[in-house]
Amino acid sequence: MIGRKLVERLSKDAGAxxxxxxxxPFESRHKTVVSDLSVPGEAEKLIAAxxxxxxxxxxxxxxxxxxxxxxxxxxxxxxxxxxxxxxxxESAAAGGxxxxxxxxxxxxxxxxxxxxxxxxxxxxxxxxxSYGTQKAIGELLLSDYSRRGFFDGIxxxxxxxxxxxxxxxxxxxxxxxxxxxxxxxGQEAVLPVSESVRHWFASPRAAVGFLMHAxxxxxxxxxxxxxxxxxxxxxxxxDEIEALRKVAGDQAARxxxxxxxxxxxxxxxxxxxxxxxxxxxxxxFRADSSFEEIIRIHLQDExxxxxxxxxxxx
Amino acid sequence: MIGRKLVERLSKDAGAxxxxxxxxPFESRHKTVVSDLSVPGEAEKLIAAxxxxxxxxxxxxxxxxxxxxxxxxxxxxxxxxxxxxxxxxESAAAGGxxxxxxxxxxxxxxxxxxxxxxxxxxxxxxxxxSYGTQKAIGELLLSDYSRRGFFDGIxxxxxxxxxxxxxxxxxxxxxxxxxxxxxxxGQEAVLPVSESVRHWFASPRAAVGFLMHAxxxxxxxxxxxxxxxxxxxxxxxxDEIEALRKVAGDQAARxxxxxxxxxxxxxxxxxxxxxxxxxxxxxxFRADSSFEEIIRIHLQDExxxxxxxxxxxx
Numbered sequence: 001m002i003g004r005k006l007v008e009r010l011s012k013d014a015g016a017x018x019x020x021x022x023x024x025p026f027e028s029r030h031k032t033v034v035s036d037l038s039v040p041g042e043a044e045k046l047i048a049a050x051x052x053x054x055x056x057x058x059x060x061x062x063x064x065x066x067x068x069x070x071x072x073x074x075x076x077x078x079x080x081x082x083x084x085x086x087x088x089x090e091s092a093a094a095g096g097x098x099x100x101x102x103x104x105x106x107x108x109x110x111x112x113x114x115x116x117x118x119x120x121x122x123x124x125x126x127x128x129x130s131y132g133t134q135k136a137i138g139e140l141l142l143s144d145y146s147r148r149g150f151f152d153g154i155x156x157x158x159x160x161x162x163x164x165x166x167x168x169x170x171x172x173x174x175x176x177x178x179x180x181x182x183x184x185x186g187q188e189a190v191l192p193v194s195e196s197v198r199h200w201f202a203s204p205r206a207a208v209g210f211l212m213h214a215x216x217x218x219x220x221x222x223x224x225x226x227x228x229x230x231x232x233x234x235x236x237x238x239d240e241i242e243a244l245r246k247v248a249g250d251q252a253a254r255x256x257x258x259x260x261x262x263x264x265x266x267x268x269x270x271x272x273x274x275x276x277x278x279x280x281x282x283x284x285f286r287a288d289s290s291f292e293e294i295i296r297i298h299l300q301d302e303x304x305x306x307x308x309x310x311x312x313x314x
Numbered sequence: 315m316i317g318r319k320l321v322e323r324l325s326k327d328a329g330a331x332x333x334x335x336x337x338x339p340f341e342s343r344h345k346t347v348v349s350d351l352s353v354p355g356e357a358e359k360l361i362a363a364x365x366x367x368x369x370x371x372x373x374x375x376x377x378x379x380x381x382x383x384x385x386x387x388x389x390x391x392x393x394x395x396x397x398x399x400x401x402x403x404e405s406a407a408a409g410g411x412x413x414x415x416x417x418x419x420x421x422x423x424x425x426x427x428x429x430x431x432x433x434x435x436x437x438x439x440x441x442x443x444s445y446g447t448q449k450a451i452g453e454l455l456l457s458d459y460s461r462r463g464f465f466d467g468i469x470x471x472x473x474x475x476x477x478x479x480x481x482x483x484x485x486x487x488x489x490x491x492x493x494x495x496x497x498x499x500g501q502e503a504v505l506p507v508s509e510s511v512r513h514w515f516a517s518p519r520a521a522v523g524f525l526m527h528a529x530x531x532x533x534x535x536x537x538x539x540x541x542x543x544x545x546x547x548x549x550x551x552x553d554e555i556e557a558l559r560k561v562a563g564d565q566a567a568r569x570x571x572x573x574x575x576x577x578x579x580x581x582x583x584x585x586x587x588x589x590x591x592x593x594x595x596x597x598x599f600r601a602d603s604s605f606e607e608i609i610r611i612h613l614q615d616e617x618x619x620x621x622x623x624x625x626x627x628x
Contacts, residue, residue: 069462112538124438126457126539133458137451143440144447148383224426225440
């Protein structure tokens, strides 16, 4: 989803020569490559054309990496390492003259409870999932390969992206988007946790903005610490509902049905709640201004509505 | 060196059934296995006998891992991962009934400057060497494999071991031991840095004590954070020299020749200086009491002398 939006933005802004890669076939007006990066030799083919800028977004998501240990490590760790190795080899073949920018999407899943009030830029990576472990390893490799001069890397830890467009999914985090998206479409949404649950959010538009900014940043400002927690909006579920009420009225908020789920409560309790993203802010990364703005961006970008939907005006 | 001392201690304490492994042939009265853990299939052979307790000390050291990128990653990362994978497979073959204790020696090289006054248990791993990167990845894998129940792991970050017995070597850290060891043997030692350089030390005896304690620790006390900075002695080079003077007299201290080396000064300036190892202390890990004790341990364990050497009494 972020990848698709990034491509839209890149085509518009730069008119750049894009090559899109995925493991499953897909349609695009740009050049596409379909292969499995975790298979030896595939990453080399992709890097042979010496792209100047590489966005590495691919991953087996959290739930699947937890359910399928081998697949998670194969794709998220081996795939990333093979990509980095292919760049190193191409760089060596070019006598060091090839040194692309690599933008790696990490995740706040590299952090694990217990947390301080706000996770700052010096807090340890102690993930509580295999996905978070694989992302944390990717960050370490990115730093080392950059320090050695094989490429010019930057890793950005995305907040939970909200409001995710599309249909509800089975992700434990799905309700954060669902309780906004479904009511805005006049449909009921289930809330499995209490309103006091606090989390860290960015709109899809802000997330694409982070990636674009990372692509253009003067990385000498990063020193040797090339992985950054992105700024975001800290909000409780209660804050989300209040913002929904402001944007779309009581009627929308009434479509949220409380149905506590102890399993989801437990999973979510281990997630980061708040950050002090000073470094990223100082480097010019910009978050959404409020949860209300996050909802308005969803209306604008997904529903092509800038005003509240009619029903909510009642 | 630590491995050899650990074997002496294990044979004495437990009379346990030991299997020793290395990549190069070696002599021992215990069962030995010589193989390369980074070669597919070798780790499985080693684990087939289902050892209850596994000490994983093996590594390409810092300087070599920096000089030979491929070898460092192959041995320190792939070797460690293959060992962990072999245990996971053996555990699965035993229906989960096989779940050994794994003691992994990590290193304070997982930390990189800039540092706070004392590195606490929540400070980030931002290594500035490939060796430190490989150790940090080992720590992440150890945590995840333990969390998933494949084994019961604990990673301990050793301080710089001092006084290292044996001959001077080319390691950038060699002088920390050399300025004690050589004068105690009546020989001149070169000091390439200023006396204000501060670092974090443990005697070989304390290091073996950490490994033994880690092997026996109730790991439920660790929660999900299974990697620990070990307590140590924080001392400047000036403190080292003062301790040498106290133990062995002015004559010994006069054998230290100042010969500043800007390269070594620069390397050492990126190393940790001081720790707040509260967690490890609370879990019962014990450091040497002072740098003087570190010197006395060297005299006792290596030179079989409990009193200062005669020359130093003058």
